[in-house]
Amino acid sequence: MGETLFGRLALLGMGLIGSSIARAARQQGLVGEIVAHAKSERTRARVVELGIADRVEADAGEAVLGADCVILCAPVGAYAELAAAIAPSLRAGAILSDVGSTKQSVIRDVGPLVPEGVHFVPAHPLAGTEHSGPDAGFAALFEGRWCLLTPPPGTDEASVARMEEFWRRLGSMVSIMEPGHHDRTLAIVSHLPHLLAFTICGTADDLEGETRQEVLQFAATGFRDFTRIAASDPVMWRDVFLNNREALLEMLARFTEDAQAMARAVRWGDAAYIEDKINRGRKIRRSLIELKQA
C-alpha cells in the first residue's frame, strides 16, 4: 500500500467499472474517501449494502463537492447531462476523468462543460466482463489490463501523470493515445466484435421454430462464445455504437467486404483462399499469446 493519491474520489456511476474502481482504490489505499453517485435508487441502495463507498449521494452535484478526482463511470450517452449537472460543483484544481469506451465523443460532449481550473483527463480501462451492476465489480478487474489515457492537446501534464499513477496502482498498464486513433483501434478490437456477436444472436433468434429451438439446445463452441460477449450491458453498448459511429461503420464495411470474399471462396470451392484466411487467424492468435494479451 502506497501513499494516498486523492483525498476524496467521486465515482459517478456504480456499475461493473465504477464499483470495481471503488473496491480496488480502497484495497490499494489510493484515496482518503470514496463518494459514490448512481442514477438508480436500487443501485445506490445496493452500494450502501455492499459497503464499497464511504458515502452514497443521489445528487451528482452533491457527490463531487470537495472531490480531488471525479470519474464518470456511466454509459457514455449520459455524460453530457452528467457533466452539465456537476460543472458548478467541481472544485478548482480537481481532475475530471471517465472510463468511456469512446473518446472523441467524450471530448466533444464533456470538454466544453469543464470549468476553468478543472483538469479533464479522459481515460478508458480495457477491462470488463459480460456482467453488469455493482455486484459484478471486483478489485482485481484492472490487473494486467491496459488503461488508455487520451488527453486533448494542452491538458495539464501533472494531472495526466496523476491519473497514470492512479491506474498503475489499480494494477493496469497505461498508454497515452490520440483520441481519434483510440476510437479506430477500439472499433476493430472491441466495438465490431460486439456488434457481430449481438447480430448473430438476433439472426439465430429469427430462425424458424424447430431450428431455433435446436440452436439453443446444441449451442456449440463458437455460438456459445458469441452469446457470452452478447450478454454485455445493452445501454452501455448502444451508447458506444452511437458514439463511435464513423469508425465502427468503416470497420464493419471492411469486415463485410472480407466476409463476402470468404462467401465467394466457399461458393466456388476456393480451398487455398479459405485455408490462407484461417491461417492468418492462427497467426494473429499466436502474436497475441506472445504479447500476453490472450
Add this chain to the structure above:
Amino acid sequence: MGETLFGRLALLGMGLIGSSIARAARQQGLVGEIVAHAKSERTRARVVELGIADRVEADAGEAVLGADCVILCAPVGAYAELAAAIAPSLRAGAILSDVGSTKQSVIRDVGPLVPEGVHFVPAHPLAGTEHSGPDAGFAALFEGRWCLLTPPPGTDEASVARMEEFWRRLGSMVSIMEPGHHDRTLAIVSHLPHLLAFTICGTADDLEGETRQEVLQFAATGFRDFTRIAASDPVMWRDVFLNNREALLEMLARFTEDAQAMARAVRWGDAAYIEDKINRGRKIRRSLIELKQA
C-alpha cells in the same frame, strides 16, 4: 466401468477428437483393443510415444482389419479417399462411423462406398477446443456434451443403438437428427461463428501499420475471444466450409442482412433498434444458461 462394447476399435485420424476418443474409450473400458491410423508419420510417432493406442498402422486398410467399429476422425474432405481405401478391408457386421462436422456431405461421400453388411452410422460429437493434434486430446472432452447421430433411412437399428451407447459411455448426451437439419443447425451455431472469427482476424491483419500493431497490443475482450475461436485447425475448417456450403452461405446471407440493418441503425442513430437487438442477445444467453449449454 461397464462391459466391453467393441472387441476392436479402429480410429482413422488421431487429432484432437480421435485421440480423445482413444483416451476416453480406454479409460471407460469400452473396447478390447484400439488400433490407430494417422496419415502423417509425425502423428503416428507421437501416438506411439503417448501410448494411447494398442497398435498404430500407417495403412488405413491394415488398421481396420478385424475391427468391430471403425471411426473416421480425419477432416471431412479426406473421407471419400479414406472410405475407398478401407472398404475392401471392413469385416461384415462392422459399424462404420465418423465424427465430421458436416453430415450430408459425409453421407454423400462415404455412403456409396460402404460394403454390403457394414453398418454406416454417421455421428458428430459437439465437442472440441481451439487446439489440435494428438497432444491436445483428453478423456473428459465429451463429458456433458451432445453427440448427434444422423443415420440415413434404413440404417440398422441395433448399430445405431450401439453407437448411442458408445457415446453415452464416453460421457455424452446423444440425439438422433436428420442430416440436412443437422447441417442447417450447425451452420448457425458453429460454422458461421467460425467464419466470422476467421474473417475479423483477416480484417484486422489488413489494417494499416500503426493501427494493426495496436490491435495486437490492446486486444480487448471481444477480439481476443474471436482469435481463440480462429485458432482452430485450418484444414478441418476449410473442409467444413466447403462441405456445408449451402447452409453456411444461407446463414451468412441472413447474418449479413441483419448486420447491414444494424449498420443502418448506427448510421441514423436508431437507439431503440440497437438496444432491442442487444437485449435479444442477452435473452438468448439466459436461455443457454437455463439449458446448461453456456
